[in-house]
Amino acid sequence: MAAEKRRPALAILTDFPGFHLRLARKLKPKGIRNVYYICPQFWAWRPWRANLVRRRFAKALCIFPFEEKFFSHAGCRQNLSGIHWWEQCRRRRTGNNSARNWGWTLAGQL
Numbered sequence: 001m002a003a004e005k006r007r008p009a010l011a012i013l014t015d016f017p018g019f020h021l022r023l024a025r026k027l028k029p030k031g032i033r034n035v036y037y038i039c040p041q042f043w044a045w046r047p048w049r050a051n052l053v054r055r056r057f058a059k060a061l062c063i064f065p066f067e068e069k070f071f072s073h074a075g076c077r078q079n080l081s082g083i084h085w086w087e088q089c090r091r092r093r094t095g096n097n098s099a100r101n102w103g104w105t106l107a108g109q110l
Contacts, residue, residue, distance in 0.1 A: 003032055010035065013057075017041045017049060024056035037061040037081065043070045050074035 003011065011027055011034040013020035024034050036057045042049045053060050053076050060071045060078040071078040 001026065001030075003027060004030055008032060010058075012037055012061075014038050015041065017046075021049070021052055021056060028056055033058045035059045035061055038063060039067055039071070040064070043067060050076060 011023075011032055013024060013034055013036050015038040017036075020036065024036070027034050034057055036053055036059075039053075039060050039062055042053060042060075047070075050071060051074060053071065054074055058077065060067070060076050061081040062068050062071065062078050063081060063083045065080060068078050068080050
């Protein structure tokens with residue numbers, strides 16, 4: 001395994017849980033810490049996988065604020081990293097004005 005030779009300080013595994021859950025299971029016993037980024041696959045499709053995140057990852061990097069509570073409830077360490085474009089949207093005005101700022105046209109009121 002290339003990770004054994006390179007000995008990274010941290011592996012950041014992103015999305016695609018079918019592959020990365022297996023990879024994390026192999027990295028952890030080799031002393032390679034790993035974190036999981038882009039977590040909606042867990043709470044949206046298979047919430048029971050949060051237990052695997054707790055056992056196999058040092059931390060879950062959450063992109064939505066409510067994910068912190070979900071992973072905390074499952075006993076996972078987590079941090080809110082956010083999404084850059086999401087944060088920009090939140091700072092802008094809301095409603096029709098915001099849609100116009102982004103160049104969107106709306107048929108009705110928001």
